[in-house]
Amino acid sequence: MKNIRLGIDIDGTVTCPTSLLPHINAQFGCNLVLEDIKEYDLTKAFDVDPETFYNWYKTAEATIYHTSPAQQYAKDVLIDWQSRFELFYISARGHDVLDTTLEWFLREAIPYDHIELVGSHYKIETAKKFGVHAFFEDKHDNAVELHEELEIPVILFDTPYNRKPIPEGVIRVRDWNEANQHIQQLFPHGEKVI
Numbered sequence: 001m002k003n004i005r006l007g008i009d010i011d012g013t014v015t016c017p018t019s020l021l022p023h024i025n026a027q028f029g030c031n032l033v034l035e036d037i038k039e040y041d042l043t044k045a046f047d048v049d050p051e052t053f054y055n056w057y058k059t060a061e062a063t064i065y066h067t068s069p070a071q072q073y074a075k076d077v078l079i080d081w082q083s084r085f086e087l088f089y090i091s092a093r094g095h096d097v098l099d100t101t102l103e104w105f106l107r108e109a110i111p112y113d114h115i116e117l118v119g120s121h122y123k124i125e126t127a128k129k130f131g132v133h134a135f136f137e138d139k140h141d142n143a144v145e146l147h148e149e150l151e152i153p154v155i156l157f158d159t160p161y162n163r164k165p166i167p168e169g170v171i172r173v174r175d176w177n178e179a180n181q182h183i184q185q186l187f188p189h190g191e192k193v194i
Contacts, residue, residue, distance in 0.1 A: 004084070004085045004086065004133050004134075004187050005085065005086040005088055005130060005131060005132045005133055006081070006085050006086065006087055006088065006132060006133065006134050006135070006136065006183075007088050007089075007090050007123075007127045007130065007132030007134070007135040007136070007146075008087060008088065008089050008090070008135070008136045009089070009090065009091060009092075009123075009135075009136055009137045009138060009139070009142070010089055010091040010093065010101070011065075011068070011091065011092070011093070011138075012138035012139070012157065012159065013071070013136050013137060013138045013157055014070060014071060014074050014078075014089070014110065014136075015065075015068040015069065015070060015071065016068065016069045016070065016071050016072075017034060017037075017071075017138060017157070017159045018033075018034050019064065019067070019068035019069065020042065020064055021033065021034065021037075023060055023063070023064050023067075024042065024046075027056055027060070028046065028048055028053075030046045032045055032046060034159065034160060035160050036160075037159070037160055037161045038160055038161055039161055040139055040140070040141075040161050040162070061093075061097060062097050062100045065093070065097055065100050065101060065104060066100050066103070066104060068104070070108050070110060071157075071175070071176060072175060072176065073175055073176035073177045073180075074110070074176045075108065075109065075110050076176075077176040077177065077179065077180045078110055078111055078176075079109075079110075079111055080180070081111075081180075081183070082111040084187075085183075085187070086113045086114075087111055087112050087113050087114075088112075088113060088114045088115075088116065088130050088132060089112055089114070089115045089116065090116050090118060090123050090126050090127055090130070090132075090135075091115070091116070091117050091118065092117075092118060092119065092120055092121045092123070093117045093119070094117060094119040095117050095119060097117065098115075098117055101115060101117065102115065114130070116130070121139060121142060123135075123142060123146065124145060124146060124149050124150065127146055127150060127152075128149075128150060132150075132152065133152060133187070134152055134153045134154065134155065134183065134186060134187075135147075135150075135152060135153075135154045135155070136154070136155045136157070136179065137154055137155070137156055137157070138156070138157045138159055138162060139162065140156065140161075140162035140163075140164050140166070143156040143162070143166065143170050144166065144167060144170055147167065147169045147170045148167070151169075152169075153169055153170075153171060153182075153186055154169065154170045154171070155171050155173055155179045155182060155183075156170050156171065156172045156173070157173060157174075157175075157179070158172050158173065158174050
């Protein structure tokens, strides 16, 4: 019986945080690498008008999501968790890319119990509504807010754009294997430790 529900972000968490970069580099003639991205706002990493970037992103979004590779070890860990945990993906993606998102999960053979596209980076109400016991995120302020508001552990996948200080209860990890180690400690038998 699965009684622990995990809330999981998609972009930069299940997908590789470099997924956008080849598309940005091709469109804007730059040569960005992940280490160049020091803020979550990508327009701070190179000389581009934010409105121009946003307009391009909206037209390229489905293609970017379709071609995004999964992070190393994500699939194996999530398959392992499938029998013990409920996997609820809560993403800032908009509803207009739901079909692309579902196709990606099926093609990549990554398990899920539910996918919720909220269309905003504000995920607290959705995470609360679904009663998640832990959350996985790559956006620093989301990780901190989810932890502080819901009083749940949040696994923060380390990237150059999220290296601000974190409170106890937000756990920084390098990869999915390390995330798995923390989840095994938090929920050793798939049950909530009080």
